[in-house]
Amino acid sequence: IQTSSVAERNKPFEFRINKDQSSFHNRLLQHDLEKNYSGKQDNINFGSSASITAFPILHRATDEKILNSDRLTLERQKLTVCPVIDGEEHLRLLNFQHNFITRIQNISNLQHLVFLDLYDNQIEEISGLSTLRCLRVLLLGKNRIKKISNLENLKNLDVLDLHGNQIAKIENINHLGELRVLNLARNLLSYVENLNGLDSLTELNLRHNQITSMKDVDTLPCLQHLFLSFNNISSFDNILCLADSSSLSDITLDGNPIAQETWYKSTILHHMMQLRQLDMKRITEEERRMASVAARKEEEKKRESHKQTLLKEKKRLTIGNIARQWEIQQNRVALVTSSNQDKKDSDSCQINGSAAYEFPEETRSLDTILSNAVHGLSVLDSHLVEVEGDTLYLYGSGALESLDRNWSVQTAGTVITVSFMFIEFDEIVQVLPKLKIRFPNSAHLKFKETNIVMLQQFNALAQVRRIEQLTVDPQGNPVVNFTLWKYYVLFRLNHFNLQKINGTEVTQNDIVMAERLFGILAHVASSELPQYRLLSLLGESRKKQFCYMLEAKGKRSGIVSEESNDSKRVGGENASQAILNYTTRELHTEKLEEIKERKKFCETYIQDLVKEATDINMKNESLQKLWPQMFIELVRDAVIEIRNKNSYMKLCLQRITDQK
Amino acid sequence: MEDAVSQLLENREDISQYGIARFFTEYFNSVRQGTHILFREFSFIQATPHNRASFLRTFWRCFRAVGKNGDLLTAKEYHCLLQLLCPDFPMELTQKAARIVLMDDAMDCLMSFSDFVFAFQIQFYYSEFLDSVAAIYQDLLTGKNPNTVIVPTSSSGQHRSRLAPSECSPLDGVEASLFYHCLESLCDRSKYSCPPSALVKEVLSSVQRLTFYGFLMALAKHHGINRALGALPDKGDLLLDPPMDQELEKLLSQVSGLSISTPAGSSGDIANLPTRISPRISSPWKPLHHCQKVNIESDGSTDETESSEN
Numbered sequence: 009i010q011t012s013s014v015a016e017r018n019k020p021f022e023f024r025i026n027k028d029q030s031s032f033h034n035r036l037l038q039h040d041l042e043k044n045y046s047g048k049q050d051n052i053n054f055g056s057s058a059s060i061t062a063f064p065i066l067h068r069a070t071d072e073k074i075l076n077s078d079r080l081t082l083e084r085q086k087l088t089v090c091p092v093i094d095g096e097e098h099l100r101l102l103n104f105q106h107n108f109i110t111r112i113q114n115i116s117n118l119q120h121l122v123f124l125d126l127y128d129n130q131i132e133e134i135s136g137l138s139t140l141r142c143l144r145v146l147l148l149g150k151n152r153i154k155k156i157s158n159l160e161n162l163k164n165l166d167v168l169d170l171h172g173n174q175i176a177k178i179e180n181i182n183h184l185g186e187l188r189v190l191n192l193a194r195n196l197l198s199y200v201e202n203l204n205g206l207d208s209l210t211e212l213n214l215r216h217n218q219i220t221s222m223k224d225v226d227t228l229p230c231l232q233h234l235f236l237s238f239n240n241i242s243s244f245d246n247i248l249c250l251a252d253s254s255s256l257s258d259i260t261l262d263g264n265p266i267a268q269e270t271w272y273k274s275t276i277l278h279h280m281m282q283l284r285q286l287d288m289k290r291i292t293e294e295e296r297r298m299a300s301v302a303a304r305k306e307e308e309k310k311r312e313s314h315k316q317t318l319l320k321e322k323k324r325l326t327i328g329n330i331a332r333q334w335e336i337q338q339n340r341v342a343l344v345t346s347s348n349q350d351k352k353d354s355d356s357c358q359i360n361g362s363a364a365y366e367f368p369e370e371t372r373s374l375d376t377i378l379s380n381a382v383h384g385l386s387v388l389d390s391h392l393v394e395v396e397g398d399t400l401y402l403y404g405s406g407a408l409e410s411l412d413r414n415w416s417v418q419t420a421g422t423v424i425t426v427s428f429m430f431i432e433f434d435e436i437v438q439v440l441p442k443l444k445i446r447f448p449n450s451a452h453l454k455f456k457e458t459n460i461v462m463l464q465q466f467n468a469l470a471q472v473r474r475i476e477q478l479t480v481d482p483q484g485n486p487v488v489n490f491t492l493w494k495y496y497v498l499f500r501l502n503h504f505n506l507q508k509i510n511g512t513e514v515t516q517n518d519i520v521m522a523e524r525l526f527g528i529l530a531h532v533a534s535s536e537l538p539q540y541r542l543l544s545l546l547g548e549s550r551k552k553q554f555c556y557m558l559e560a561k562g563k564r565s566g567i568v569s570e571e572s573n574d575s576k577r578v579g580g581e582n583a584s585q586a587i588l589n590y591t592t593r594e595l596h597t598e599k600l601e602e603i604k605e606r607k608k609f610c611e612t613y614i615q616d617l618v619k620e621a622t623d624i625n626m627k628n629e630s631l632q633k634l635w636p637q638m639f640i641e642l643v644r645d646a647v648i649e650i651r652n653k654n655s656y657m658k659l660c661l662q663r664i665t666d667q668k
Numbered sequence: 669m670e671d672a673v674s675q676l677l678e679n680r681e682d683i684s685q686y687g688i689a690r691f692f693t694e695y696f697n698s699v700r701q702g703t704h705i706l707f708r709e710f711s712f713i714q715a716t717p718h719n720r721a722s723f724l725r726t727f728w729r730c731f732r733a734v735g736k737n738g739d740l741l742t743a744k745e746y747h748c749l750l751q752l753l754c755p756d757f758p759m760e761l762t763q764k765a766a767r768i769v770l771m772d773d774a775m776d777c778l779m780s781f782s783d784f785v786f787a788f789q790i791q792f793y794y795s796e797f798l799d800s801v802a803a804i805y806q807d808l809l810t811g812k813n814p815n816t817v818i819v820p821t822s823s824s825g826q827h828r829s830r831l832a833p834s835e836c837s838p839l840d841g842v843e844a845s846l847f848y849h850c851l852e853s854l855c856d857r858s859k860y861s862c863p864p865s866a867l868v869k870e871v872l873s874s875v876q877r878l879t880f881y882g883f884l885m886a887l888a889k890h891h892g893i894n895r896a897l898g899a900l901p902d903k904g905d906l907l908l909d910p911p912m913d914q915e916l917e918k919l920l921s922q923v924s925g926l927s928i929s930t931p932a933g934s935s936g937d938i939a940n941l942p943t944r945i946s947p948r949i950s951s952p953w954k955p956l957h958h959c960q961k962v963n964i965e966s967d968g969s970t971d972e973t974e975s976s977e978n
Contacts, residue, residue: 462748462751463748463749463751463752464748464751464752464755486744487748489742489744490741490742490744490745490748491739491740491741491745492734492739492741492745502923516924519923519924520920520923520924521737523919523920523923524733524737524916524920525733525734525737526733527733527915527916527919527920527923528729528730528731528732528733528912528915528916529730529731529752530919531912531915531916531919532703532706532726532729532730533706533707536698536701536703536706537698537703537706537707538694538695538697538698538703538704539686539694540675540679540682540683540691540694541675541679541706541707544678544679544682545707588752591755596755596756599709600709600711600756603674603678603709603711606674606677606678607670607671607674609677610670610671610673610674610677611670613670613673614669614670614673617669
């Protein structure tokens with residue numbers, strides 16, 4: 009529908025001025041009006057009415073009226089108000105483009121109007137249209153309209169153009185059942201809803217708004233073209249209603265955040281199988297097929313990642329639970345052993361230790377701790393075993409049992425690092441030999457929150473077949489606070505050729521220093537222990553070696569050097585180091601019990617021996633004292649007997665016969 | 669003897685291989701050399717003065733290198749080193765020794781090897797004596813006359829809360845001569861080993877007043893008492909031990925030699941490797957101080973009945 013052509017503009021219009029100019033007021037008004045319309049065309053005359061409303065009245069020349077009886081163009085007339093149009097009741101086309109009109113007025117009498125163009129004015133409110141029941145095209149683009157309203161009677165509206173305004177909400181159009189084209193581009197819309205009732209709508213232009221989500225688009229049965237370029241749509245979930253619309257064949261979404269996503273095209277195509285054109289480009293069959301495949305993959309990925317998140321959450325909770333149990337254990341131990349020490353100390357260091365595990369601020373009373381424990385234990389596991397990449401993670405002392413599980417050869421082979429957390433080191437010591445068998449490739453051991461407190465405990469690590477890296481996390485392992493701990497480890501485990509301790513490379517200097525600091529200890533241990541003690545401290549395997557060496561006394565030095573060289577090369581332990589072993593606290597207390605019993609026995613035994621010895625000694629001394637006297641008596645008795653030879657002979661004979 | 673039999677029972681399978689006579693020879697040899705306390709339980713180490721002195725000496729020899737290196741360690745770390753030689757050594761003793769060095773202040777401070785070792789010596793060797801001294805000191809502080817028989821309580825470190833007003837504040841300590849008088853009577857009748865009273869007199873005569881830890885520190889630093897004990901060398905010679913250094917050099921050369929990794933290895937003849945078949949080094953008890961005669965056995969006879977069970 010065109011506005012009046014250029015040629016017609018030259019047709020003369022006449023604007024009659026009312027002759028009644030009695031009042032000074034009117035004269036002024038007229039002066040003002042004339043000033044406003046200074047650039048007027050010759051053939052257009054605007055009259056001023058005597059009434060206070062001061063609207064210009066438009067008159068056209070009669071022949072003009074006959075030629076273009078149904079159309080009137082008042083383009084670029086610098087109008088600030090709509091003029092009263094007299095005697096043009098058959099007008100069907102009215103063009104007010106490019107003026108400065110602020111209100112739609114004075115057109116109520118044009119009840120046959122079909123086409124009204126108010127593009128590029130200053131209208132702030134839709135009004136004054138209630139009598140235009142025949143209106144089919146209403147162009148209100150580029151105005152200052154803030155709200156869609158007062159369109160109730162325009163039931164025949166076919167095209168409604170409201171682009172370039174300040175409309176923030178779609179409303180009051182639900183009765184426009186004949187509307188085919190609705191243009192709301194360049195407004196301030198952020199939600200699209202309330203579109204029901206527009207049963208004829210085929211084109212909806214919503215470009216350049218702030219739309220984030222849409223609703224009700226699927227209620228438009230005829231909608232084919234939907235332009236949503238340059239809005240704020242970022243997720244397909246917000247425009248799901250598009251997928252339900254069977255009529256849509258052409259949409260644009262370029263300039264939205266969603267269009268930047270990698271899955272944009274495939275998701276749109278997957279959800280809108282009926283689409284023929286996207287962003288002004290035709291969609292091929294190939295694209296459609298690929299899109300549905302890709303979209304399916306995307307969904308699977310989402311499901312997978314959701315599952316992963318759930319698993320991670322469960323893992324986190326389990327670890328938190330294990331940590332809590334560990335804390336309780338430590339507290340219990342601390343409270344027991346601190347009966348002699350200052351209670352404050354143990355409490356404060358426990359509080360420090362718990363900071364990392366998101367513990368709520370609470371007083372360290374055993375009651376609250378226990379109640380928390382009961383909570384946690386009933387819900388989750390108390391230990392966790394996991395293989396991730398090349399690392400085997402063991403949380404909680406229950407996890408140690410899993411080492412007995414039947415691990416597949418493949419899994420067992422890939423494990424290079426074994427990480428222990430929240431397990432007492434003494435418990436770990438007992439399973440270390442199993443590591444050799446179950447995970448032959450394990451070369452890196454990590455300890456965190458395992459209560460390593462003495463250098464001696466590192467002696468236990470010698471039971472493992474091979475270590476190349478050792479990590480002892482300061483958290484939960486007080487031994488790391490010692491200055492010499494690394495050197496001790498290097499010294500005790502130097503036959504393993506450790507490469508890294510706590511992430512730092514081991515240098516030659518470190519090894520030399522370790523030997524310098526502790527070498528004498530090993531030397532003293534091996535060379536000054538009596539043999540029987542040596543044998544008892546070493547394990548069964550070494551005893552044979554030593555027995556062999558005992559026998560080969562003659563070729564001492566030669567064999568010895570060979571043996572040690574061999575053992576060092578192969579990676580075996582040196583005898584001196586092997587003596588330095590570690591018995592866990594429990595085993596040690598058991599041993600002490602045995603020793604006590606034995607001591608008691610030995611005490612009584614020795615005392616008996618001593619008594620016997622003293623008795624014998626006493627007897628000996630007495631004998632020594634009494635012997636001289638006894639000897640003299642013996643001699644005297646003998647002499648007395650032999651004095652009389654005859655009687656002595658008789659006495660002897662008598663003795664012999666008595667014997668028989 | 670009791671311990672020898674106990675050891676015999678413990679290791680009877682191994683010992684039966686090479687004979688009981690040999691066992692007893694070795695056992696008493698090691699007692700004479702002072703190596704019998706290696707890796708034994710604390711109750712044994714504490715049992716006799718000879719054991720205690722042997723232990724001190726062994727500790728010095730094994731960890732002299734740490735002192736030589738100049739590292740300053742905390743009490744806990746020294747305790748760890750002690751535990752390497754005796755797994756159940758009680759922390760209490762180490763802490764008491766640390767208290768002497770640090771004058772009962774800031775227990776986490778770092779200490780040098782020589783400070784610690786001398787303080788530890790006093791604390792360990794004379795522990796019962798020190799308990800009694802502590803009791804006497806407390807009594808003197810509170811003004812009570814301690815000439816009656818005193819039975820030392822087990823915890824000497826705790827401050828008893830007496831309400832009796834004392835003339836002297838704890839910072840001032842007690843009067844030296846009065847203190848000596850009490851100590852002298854203690855030394856005379858004590859069944860435990862005490863430092864020679866002449867030397868104690870020497871320590872106490874040099875000052876007017878002194879605190880408990882001041883006294884202990886003075887004991888620790890006194891050369892004469894150190895020599896009377898006979899376990900450790902003089903302070904100046906603490907870091908010297910030429911024969912051990914020689915052994916250490918050999919070990920070090922072996923360590924660095926191995927890492928250069930010549931497959932032929934070190935030549936067999938000179939390698940004096942740390943295995944036990946190497947000729948026994950001579951008795952570690954060769955006299956440190958030529959002037960004093962070490963008479964360790966004198967106290968031995970009465971100690972049999974006093975070995976504590978815990």
